Amino acid sequence: MSNLLKAKKLIEGINEAGYEAYIIGGYVRDLLLGFDNQDIDIATSAHPTVVKQLFSKTILTGIDHGTVTVIFEGVKFEVTTYRTDGKYLNNRRPKDVHFVSSLQTDIKRRDFTINALALDNYGNLIDYVDGKKDIEAKLIRTVGAPEARFNEDALRMLRAFRFVAKLGFNIEQETLSAIKKVGSLIQNISAERILMELEKMIYGNYFFVAIEVMINTKFHHFLPHLKSGIEKIAVTKFLPTDLSEFLTICAVCGAYHEIVELPLSKQMIRKITLVYEMYSLEISEFSNLILYRNGLESCLLTNKLNVFLRNKDDLKEKIIAKYNSLPIYKICDLKFKGDDIINLYSKKPGSWIGMVLDDLSLKVLNGELKNEYNELKNYLINKHGIE
Ligand code: ATP
Ligand code: MG
Numbered sequence: 001m002s003n004l005l006k007a008k009k010l011i012e013g014i015n016e017a018g019y020e021a022y023i024i025g026g027y028v029r030d031l032l033l034g035f036d037n038q039d040i041d042i043a044t045s046a047h048p049t050v051v052k053q054l055f056s057k058t059i060l061t062g063i064d065h066g067t068v069t070v071i072f073e074g075v076k077f078e079v080t081t082y083r084t085d086g087k088y089l090n091n092r093r094p095k096d097v098h099f100v101s102s103l104q105t106d107i108k109r110r111d112f113t114i115n116a117l118a119l120d121n122y123g124n125l126i127d128y129v130d131g132k133k134d135i136e137a138k139l140i141r142t143v144g145a146p147e148a149r150f151n152e153d154a155l156r157m158l159r160a161f162r163f164v165a166k167l168g169f170n171i172e173q174e175t176l177s178a179i180k181k182v183g184s185l186i187q188n189i190s191a192e193r194i195l196m197e198l199e200k201m202i203y204g205n206y207f208f209v210a211i212e213v214m215i216n217t218k219f220h221h222f223l224p225h226l227k228s229g230i231e232k233i234a235v236t237k238f239l240p241t242d243l244s245e246f247l248t249i250c251a252v253c254g255a256y257h258e259i260v261e262l263p264l265s266k267q268m269i270r271k272i273t274l275v276y277e278m279y280s281l282e283i284s285e286f287s288n289l290i291l292y293r294n295g296l297e298s299c300l301l302t303n304k305l306n307v308f309l310r311n312k313d314d315l316k317e318k319i320i321a322k323y324n325s326l327p328i329y330k331i332c333d334l335k336f337k338g339d340d341i342i343n344l345y346s347k348k349p350g351s352w353i354g355m356v357l358d359d360l361s362l363k364v365l366n367g368e369l370k371n372e373y374n375e376l377k378n379y380l381i382n383k384h385g386i387e
Contacts, residue, residue, distance in 0.1 A: 006077075010042065014042075014079075015121070021042055026041065040075075043079075043082060055070045057071035082105060084100055085152070103128075112142060113141050116143050138168070140171045142178075146179075155186070155189050164210040165210035191262050208234070211234050228255065245301060248275050256272075278302040288366070327370075328364055331361055334360055
C-alpha cells in the first residue's frame with residue numbers, strides 16, 4: 001500500500017473519532033507539481049493527547065509544538081494539531097503554542113503559500129491563501145506580510161532560498177524586498193537550524209540559482225562564516241554534494257576556525273580538517289601514505305577543490321585506482337601482526353608495538369617491503385639484530 005493510501009486510512013481513523021484531519025504542506029505542494037514526496041504531514045483538530053490515544057505506536061518528540069509522530073502500518077507520519085504560535089522571542093520559533101479548532105487559523109502560521117495547501121480524504125484541495133496560484137506562477141510568497149513573518153521567525157528567509165533551490169521558483173517581490181530589509185535577523189537563529197536548511201538547499205536541483213539570488217539580496221553577508229565560500233561557489237560553480245563539502249569550501253575560503261566550532265559530528269569535523277590541511281599544504285600528489293592516512297573521500301574532495309579553485313588537472317580516476325590498489329588499508333591488514341612481534345622480540349607488550357607496526361606499515365605503503373609474513377619478519381630481524 002502506498003504512503004498516500006496509508007495516510008488516508010490514518011485520516012479516516014481520526015475522522016471516525018470525530019475530528020478533522022488533512023494532508024498538509026510539502027506533500028500537497030509536491031503532488032500538484034508532480035514530484036515524488038514520501039513524507040506526509042497531517043494537520044488535525046484533535047488534541048495531541050487524543051492523537052496519542054487513537055494510535056498504538058506514537059512518538060512524542062514534538063509534543064510541545066503539538067506534533068505526534070504516528071507510526072502507522074510501518075510508516076511515520078507527523079500529525080500536528082491545528083495551532084497558532086505564541087509570542088516569538090528574538091526572531092525564533094515560539095516556545096509555546098496554542099491549539100485552535102480551525103484549519104484556517106493553522107494555515108495562517110505557515111511560512112509560504114505554496115506550503116499552506118491542504119488535501120482532504122476525497123481529493124479536495126483546501127486553499128485559503130492562493131497557494132495553487134503561486135505554484136502555477138512559480139512564486140515563493142509568505143503567508144501574510146513578509147516582514148512581520150520574518151520578524152517572527154527569521155529562519156523562514158533561509159527556507160525561502162531552500163525552496164528556490166528545490167523548486168527553481170522565484171521569490172515574490174515583496175517577500176524578496178523583506179529579505180533584503182531584515183536579512184540580518186538570521187543572525188539570531190541557532191546554527192543547528194541554519195545547517196539543517198542549508199543541507200536541504202544543497203540537495204536542490206536549482207542550488208546555483210538559490211546561491212545567485214542569495215548573493216543578489218546580500219543575505220549571505222549575515223552568514224559571515226559562509227560568505228566567502230558562497231561567493232566562491234557562485235564564481236567557480238563548485239557543486240557541493242553534501243553539507244561537509246559545502247562547509248569545507250567555506251573552511252578553505254578563510255573560515256576554518258569558525259566552521260569547526262559549529263555543532264557538527266566529530267566525523268564531519270575530521271573530514272573538513274583533513275581536507276583543509278591537504279588543501280592548505282597544496283598537496284596535489286596523492287601518495288599511498290596520504291591515501292592510507294586521510295582516506296579516499298578526503299583525498300577526492302581535496303582534488304575537487306584543486307580542480308575548481310586552482311584550475312588543477314582532475315586526478316579523480318587516478319586517485320581511485322591508486323586507492324583500490326593500496327597494499328594495506330588498516331594496521332591489522334599487515335601480515336605480521338602484533339602477536340608475531342611480541343613473540344619475535346620476547347618482550348612484554350607495550351606502546352613499542354605500535355611503533356614497530358607503524359614502521360612496517362610505512363615501509364609497505366612506500367613499496368619498500370611487500371606485505372608478506374616472512375618479508376616483514378626478516379626485515380625486523382635484520383634491523384634489530386634479533387637472533
Ligand atoms: P520538504 O518536502 O522539502 O521537507 P516541507 O514543506 O515538508 O518541504 P518542512 O520543513 O518539512 O518542509 O515543513 C513542513 C511544513 O511545516 C511546511 O510545509 C510549512 O507549512 C510548515 N513550516 C515548517 N517550518 C516552518 C516555519 N519556520 N514557519 C512556518 N511554517 C513552517
Ligand atoms: Mg517535510
